[in-house]
Amino acid sequence: MHRKRESVRSERRGMKAALECITVRQWILLALFNLVLVAGLGLLMRLKVLLPMPAINQKFLLHAHSHFAFAGWVSHALMVLVTAMVFNQQQNEKLPWRYQLTLIANLLASYGMLISFFLQGYGLYSIIASTATIVVSYVFAMLCWRDMSRSRRSSSTFRWLRAALLFLVLSSVGTFYLAHLMASSNMDARLQLASVYFYLHFQYNGWFFFACMALAQHGFDRKNTAIKYSKTVFWVFAVTCPVNYLLSVLWWDMPRWLYVVLIIAVLGQSIAWAQWLRGCLANRLVLGRSLTPLVKWLLIGVATAATIKFVLQGLSVIPSLSQLSYSFRPIVIGYLHLVLLAVISLFIIAYGYIGGLLHINRLAIASTTVFVSGVILNELLLMGQGISGLARTPIHHMPLLLAVAAGMLLVGIVGLLLSQRHKGS
Incomplete structure (x- = not known):
């Protein structure tokens, strides 16, 4: 024994x-x-x-x-x-x-x-x-x-991170409520959909987004760079994030005053994002001093994709557009992939390059390029499929084209992983 x-x-x-x-x-x-x-x-x-x-x-x-x-x-x-x-x-x-x-x-x-x-x-x-x-x-x-x-680290960085952790925990409410609906045999499709969107919203726009912003702020702190109005930008996003969940359930009847609050929240986020980007551009010489061309292009792509995301978010305030877009699956999938791939995933890869967690070499550059090209092609196809669905004009060979885009994503990320066997530059 x-x-x-x-x-x-x-x-x-x-x-x-x-x-x-x-x-x-x-x-x-x-x-x-x-x-x-x-x-x-x-x-x-x-x-x-x-x-x-x-x-x-x-x-x-x-x-x-x-x-x-x-x-x-x-x-x-x-x-x-x-x-x-x-x-x-x-x-x-x-x-x-x-x-x-x-x-x-x-x-x-x-x-x-x-x-x-x-x-x-x-x-x-x-x-x-x-x-x-x-x-x-x-x-x-x-x-x-x-x-x-x-x-004793920077409070500005931890401010974003604390919000990210709160939203991470909050997102699980949607999962548990969906489990409750299933356990009680409640087949109300609207309640089930609202639960799923609750989880997705506080994952995408809460945990994922705020964690990435915390990492970005950490990068600014390491370069001793202050983004103008960064504290105000944080509080705008933190306060409006729960309100913007309502964008996912605009098909649910809500009082007029709540709809007005939602419009204000969406506009507030758009203005805050524009102000944050303006602050980054004002410090671009300091921030971009040690960045490689690959990382610079990745971050430009992330910023562009995030800007498109906020534009689409603003357009979805219009009830007719919101109901129309949410009724077409390709548009929903395209939006989710825009955030997950073009914003979050590309930011993580760029951050990995910046911190030396991922090594830059010829294969890494080529693979990242293929991956980004796959992301762009995938988004264009999904959005094209959604628009063609609305116009009732199908695009020929769409399943094959989507498979090609998915193949590019796989080839790109496999190549990136293989490139990390060698440190070479």
């Missing part, structure tokens, strides 16, 4: 030692591998439309793709980058043990979702795995909030 206990303790020490050896850069490379899986599932979805694949359930595949993209790719990458920021750690340093465990737990739950959703869709195991990712997000938010309180 004593030998057995010693053996167990030895195994635990070995596992802890192995985990403690994982560096910040290695965690990000693992995130890129997860993005490869996301892109592979996306390509498989496009190919299923073209080829007979009776063994694969398209709906199950969609759930696996979307859930893993959120938890396994974006949330995992942001957790790593945010933790490294809080502790001011570089690419070859190790994250604190408690965060290493949290990341492992998130990955295990994410892979559990990937497999279970692919095999059964919404079922016992996929719900357990989904719940596990939510619990892990709570643990991460608690740990990060506590460690921020102990840090």
Whole structure:
């Protein structure tokens, strides 16, 4: 019995030692591998439309793709980058043990979702795995909030990060309410849709966006650069983010005064974004001094995509346009991909290059170019499909073209991952 206990303790020490050896850069490379899986599932979805694949359930595949993209790719990458920021750690340093465990737990739950959703869709195991990712997000938010309180780092950076963590926790309300509706056999489609959009809104426009802004602010602080009216910009986004959820449910009857508040919130975000971009442009010589051409173009692309996002958000205030766009699936998917790929994913990749977490070499430049081209083509096709649907004028060979775009995304991210085997420039 004593030998057995010693053996167990030895195994635990070995596992802890192995985990403690994982560096910040290695965690990000693992995130890129997860993005490869996301892109592979996306390509498989496009190919299923073209080829007979009776063994694969398209709906199950969609759930696996979307859930893993959120938890396994974006949330995992942001957790790593945010933790490294809080502790001011570089690419070859190790994250604190408690965060290493949290990341492992998130990955295990994410892979559990990937497999279970692919095999059964919404079922016992996929719900357990989904719940596990939510619990892990709570643990991460608690740990990060506590460690921020102990840090003496810039309050402007942590202001964005605290809001990101609050919205991360808040987003789970939509998931739990949807589970409640299903458990109570409430088949009200509007309530179910409102729950899904609640989760999506506070993930996309809350956790993802505010975490990226915290990382951006951290970059400004490291260059001793102050963005004019940055505190005001933060509070505008923080206050209006919950209000802008109403954009997702404009089809629901709401009082006129609430609609007016929504219009003010949308305009406020647009003005705040324009002011923030203006501040960045005013400091572009300082901010861009040490950036490579690849990173500069990536950040320009991110800023352009985010600006398009805010323009579309402003147009969606018009009820007729909102109802029309939300009724066409390609437009919704195009908007979600615009935020997830063109804004969040490209920002994470650019931030990885800036911090040395990703090495720049010829293959990396070529692969990133292919990936960005795939993002642009995918967006153009989805928006074109939506517009053609509204005009009732179908575009020929659209499934094939979408498969080509998905293939470019996969080839680009696989190439980027392979490029990281060598540090060369």
